[in-house]
Every structure is written in structure tokens, then in C-alpha cells.
Amino acid sequence: MTLKFPAVATLVAATVTIAAAATVTVAAAAPARADxxxxxxxxxxxxxxxxxxxxxxxxxxxxxxxxxxxxxxxxxxxxxxxxxxxxxxxxxxxxxxxxxxxxxxxxxxxxxxxxxxxxxxxx
Incomplete structure (x- = not known):
């Protein structure tokens, strides 16, 4: 199976998007820190x-x-x-x-x- 450039670019973009969404979700779910x-x-x-x-x-x-x-x-x-x-x-x-x-x-x-x-x- 050979991946062509558009398929690789789509896979990379999807991975980056999922990673960014996961980071935002984790940051939003983190408990508030008291002073x-x-x-x-x-x-x-x-x-x-x-x-x-x-x-x-x-x-x-x-x-x-x-x-x-x-x-x-x-x-x-x-x-x-x-x-x-x-x-x-x-x-x-x-x-x-x-x-x-x-x-x-x-x-x-x-x-x-x-x-x-x-x-x-x-x-």
C-alpha cells in the first residue's frame, strides 16, 4: 500500500487536530488551582x-x-x-x-x- 501526498497530509492534519483538541480538553478539565x-x-x-x-x-x-x-x-x-x-x-x-x-x-x-x-x- 502506497500513500500519496494528499493522503499523508490529511492523516497528519487529522492527527494534529485530534492532539490539539485533546490538549484543550485536558486543559479545560484540569481542576482550578487555589492560591x-x-x-x-x-x-x-x-x-x-x-x-x-x-x-x-x-x-x-x-x-x-x-x-x-x-x-x-x-x-x-x-x-x-x-x-x-x-x-x-x-x-x-x-x-x-x-x-x-x-x-x-x-x-x-x-x-x-x-x-x-x-x-x-x-x-
Whole structure:
């Protein structure tokens, strides 16, 4: 059996089309991947018995901690007070929440604090 050029071209085109369709199907069927940093943060909140905060709210407020820290004149105590207001929680749990958010979402701030260097996103 001898294949002529048009038959080979059709076979190759069909194979490429099937492979491309299979790739698209596999990509579409792949499960959505959650942000691992957010998962770590929510797990830490749960570990320290702050897991009763809505996950969406906890993530939103946790991600706001780093930009709040970067504002001129802010410190962890001021940010914790804002977090307490935002979450409607007492200052104690809000301080724990803030500390966890700093550790997980802005490790550069932790390094700066331990080095005694003022924290900035711009430096």
C-alpha cells in the first residue's frame, strides 16, 4: 500500500487536530488551582482558632495588611487596630490575625523588622 501526498497530509492534519483538541480538553478539565499562600494563611487562622472568619473576608483583609504596613507612619499596632475594625473582632485576635498575615503575605516585612530596617515596598 502506497500513500500519496494528499493522503499523508490529511492523516497528519487529522492527527494534529485530534492532539490539539485533546490538549484543550485536558486543559479545560484540569481542576482550578487555589492560591497556595491563601491556603497556608487560612490553615494558620484555623490552627490558631481564628478559622470562624469567612474565608473571603479573611483573605481580603489579610492581603490588605502589607499595603497598610507600607503606608508612612504605620506600624503593626496601627494595622492591627484597623484589622480589628474591619473584622469586628477584639484587638487580641486581630493582632494574632495581623501577625499571621504579615508572616505569610509579606515576608519582606518580617526580614526588615528582624534587621531593624524600615519596611518599604519600594526599596
Amino acid at each position: 497556595s499562600t491563601t491556603d497556608v494563611f487560612l490553615s494558620a487562622l484555623d490552627h490558631y482558632r481564628l478559622g470562624d472568619i469567612d474565608a473571603g473576608t479573611a483573605t481580603r483583609v489579610g492581603e490588605q495588611v502589607c499595603p497598610m504596613l507600607a503606608e508612612p507612619g504605620q506600624n503593626a499596632a496601627n494595622v492591627a487596630a484597623k484589622v480589628a475594625d474591619e473584622l469586628g473582632r477584639p484587638l487580641g485576635p486581630a493582632t494574632m490575625f495581623t501577625g499571621l498575615a504579615i508572616q505569610i503575605f509579606c515576608p519582606r516585612a518580617v526580614t526588615a523588622l528582624t534587621d531593624g530596617v524600615p519596611f518599604s515596598f519600594f526599596g
